[in-house]
Amino acid sequence: MKKMVYLTTGLMVTASSAMAAGHCAAGLTLEEGQLTIATGNPAYYPWVLDDDPESGEGFEAAVAYAIAGEMGFADEDVVWVRSSFDEAIQPGAKNFDFNMQQYSITPERDEVVDFSLPYYTAPMAVLVSPGAVDTEPTLEALKTLKWGAVGTTTAVPKLENVIQPENDPLLYGDNADVNAAMSANQIDAALFDLPTALFLSAVMIEGSAVIGQFASDESDNPDQFGLLMEDGNPLKACVDEAITSLTESGELAAIEAQWLQDATGVPVIE
Amino acid sequence: MKDGNAAAGLTRRQRYEAAQRKRSILIAAASTLLVGLAIFILVPLTPGWDRVKRSFFDIDTLVETFPRLLDAFTINVMIFLWSAPAIAILGLLIALARDTRSPALFPLRIFGAAFTDVFRGIPVILTVYLIGFGIPGLGLPRPWNSPYIWGSLALILTYSAYVAEIFRSGIDSVHHSQRSAALSLGLTERQVTRYVVLPQAIRNVVPAQMNMLIALQKDVSLLSFIGPVEIFRQAGVFKSLLANFTPYVGAAIIFLMVTIPATRYADYLMAKQRQERR
Numbered sequence: 001m002k003k004m005v006y007l008t009t010g011l012m013v014t015a016s017s018a019m020a021a022g023h024c025a026a027g028l029t030l031e032e033g034q035l036t037i038a039t040g041n042p043a044y045y046p047w048v049l050d051d052d053p054e055s056g057e058g059f060e061a062a063v064a065y066a067i068a069g070e071m072g073f074a075d076e077d078v079v080w081v082r083s084s085f086d087e088a089i090q091p092g093a094k095n096f097d098f099n100m101q102q103y104s105i106t107p108e109r110d111e112v113v114d115f116s117l118p119y120y121t122a123p124m125a126v127l128v129s130p131g132a133v134d135t136e137p138t139l140e141a142l143k144t145l146k147w148g149a150v151g152t153t154t155a156v157p158k159l160e161n162v163i164q165p166e167n168d169p170l171l172y173g174d175n176a177d178v179n180a181a182m183s184a185n186q187i188d189a190a191l192f193d194l195p196t197a198l199f200l201s202a203v204m205i206e207g208s209a210v211i212g213q214f215a216s217d218e219s220d221n222p223d224q225f226g227l228l229m230e231d232g233n234p235l236k237a238c239v240d241e242a243i244t245s246l247t248e249s250g251e252l253a254a255i256e257a258q259w260l261q262d263a264t265g266v267p268v269i270e
Numbered sequence: 271m272k273d274g275n276a277a278a279g280l281t282r283r284q285r286y287e288a289a290q291r292k293r294s295i296l297i298a299a300a301s302t303l304l305v306g307l308a309i310f311i312l313v314p315l316t317p318g319w320d321r322v323k324r325s326f327f328d329i330d331t332l333v334e335t336f337p338r339l340l341d342a343f344t345i346n347v348m349i350f351l352w353s354a355p356a357i358a359i360l361g362l363l364i365a366l367a368r369d370t371r372s373p374a375l376f377p378l379r380i381f382g383a384a385f386t387d388v389f390r391g392i393p394v395i396l397t398v399y400l401i402g403f404g405i406p407g408l409g410l411p412r413p414w415n416s417p418y419i420w421g422s423l424a425l426i427l428t429y430s431a432y433v434a435e436i437f438r439s440g441i442d443s444v445h446h447s448q449r450s451a452a453l454s455l456g457l458t459e460r461q462v463t464r465y466v467v468l469p470q471a472i473r474n475v476v477p478a479q480m481n482m483l484i485a486l487q488k489d490v491s492l493l494s495f496i497g498p499v500e501i502f503r504q505a506g507v508f509k510s511l512l513a514n515f516t517p518y519v520g521a522a523i524i525f526l527m528v529t530i531p532a533t534r535y536a537d538y539l540m541a542k543q544r545q546e547r548r
Binding site for chain 1: 318321322324325326403406407409410412415416417494495496497498499503506507509510511512513514515
């Protein structure tokens with residue numbers, strides 16, 4: 001009898017909060033009735049505006065709230081926490097339901113953590129310093145530049161395997177350090193995902209330019225961003241369902257159009 | 271006192287001492303074995319062990335990444351090799367500057383004190399950032415804006431502040447009667463420092479300076495923050511790509527291969543020095 005009461009009240013609660021896509025997340029989140037999402041510290045533009053994910057402004061912040069909505073969470077039920085990459089992949093319990101900070105899905109990472117379906121496909125783009133803006137967007141010309149990249153990203157294997165620069169690249173801890181190095185003229189070019197590269201060139205480094213992008217459908221590891229979850233997290237099915245529905249309804253594309261600059265003007269590197 | 275006559279057998283006292291020694295060796299062996307067993311049996315029984323093992327001690331990942339790590343380590347060695355002599359020289363100069371006695375050289379003393387205060391007071395990583403990005407940002411042409419140059423300079427400045435203090439303690443450890451004696455023999459101040467004080471001072475602080483070398487050897491990795499892909503950065507790249515911390519363990523192993531012999535050597539020097547002073 002008691003069980004029955006619990007069950008009915010439980011059903012009522014989920015039914016009232018889960019208007020959209022049912023209640024596939026019930027009982028599977030860290031805190032019942034709340035969705036805990038991790039982002040970077042700091043979270044960078046254009047993924048999150050002003051390092052303030054609670055505002056829902058910026059591509060990833062907007063996608064996060066859209067996914068939460070699909071999963072049946074109201075905006076106020078979304079809780080944000082900050083995490084580094086290392087915290088995300090360390091063994092043991094996590095302090096987030098999913099982690100969203102431009103994680104490229106790779107088979108190696110997938111063995112240790114779980115990824116959702118991709119929510120964005122990010123072509124890699126070449127940002128060059130003011131002194132190198134006249135470089136032709138060809139692999140031949142790119143090889144001769146002095147390269148930099150963030151050492152924790154998939155830009156590193158791309159550099160090593162595709163561009164194969166003549167000089168050893170310099171690697172940094174985060175975007176800000178790559179900026180500093182480019183401003184100090186220690187590197188000519190850096191490899192970022194396209195939205196980040198466009199932002200850096202427009203706002204952060206005066207006179208720099210994005211001279212080319214790699215086709216995002218290239219056979220070697222197209223860079224797709226996924227939500228990172230603890231290995232074996234049962235919430236994955238629910239998250240994937242939400243992303244599928246957002247993709248099919250065109251809402252994901254609409255969010256992308258709203259927050260990410262149109263990048264069709266950037267030539268593709270042959 | 272040694273017992274010269276072995277044929278006479280051991281005295282009761284010696285037999286007793288031998289038995290005591292044997293007993294303490296047995297106890298030490300047994301307790302070591304127990305602790306070892308406890309670690310080897312209990313740790314794998316913890317619920318998270320499988321995941322920790324996969325994340326930190328994955329043999330395949332270690333084998334796959336080790337050669338590249340070893341390769342990256344050559345950059346650490348290179349930076350170490352050109353920084354260490356510069357640190358020794360600058361450190362000694364700063365120590366001498368702080369030790370000048372002439373009133374006309376007071377500014378030099380002030381400079382020495384300010385230098386050690388500033389560079390001992392700032393965390394190395396901040397100095398590396400400030401000098402490594404700051405000075406090249408002034409607009410130096412290549413290759414003079416290389417992070418290798420300015421990063422090394424940051425290490426050199428920080429470490430020479432420490433090394434200078436050690437040299438100074440060495441100089442202080444030479445009794446002032448030696449200085450007086452040398453002066454009374456007719457040596458000039460300069461000669462006293464060069465031939466009487468410094469040789470003894472430097473000898474006295476060699477073990478302490480060995481410890482600085484070991485510390486420097488590890489801190490070279492801080493240059494990774496401003497670009498050079500040395501072993502720590504290379505391990506970080508592998509960590510990110512493979513989502514596995516084992517490359518860090520590999521890097522730690524490589525560091526230990528260098529630092530353990532160096533530490534033992536420093537211990538040996540220190541023990542030898544104690545013996546000599548006895």
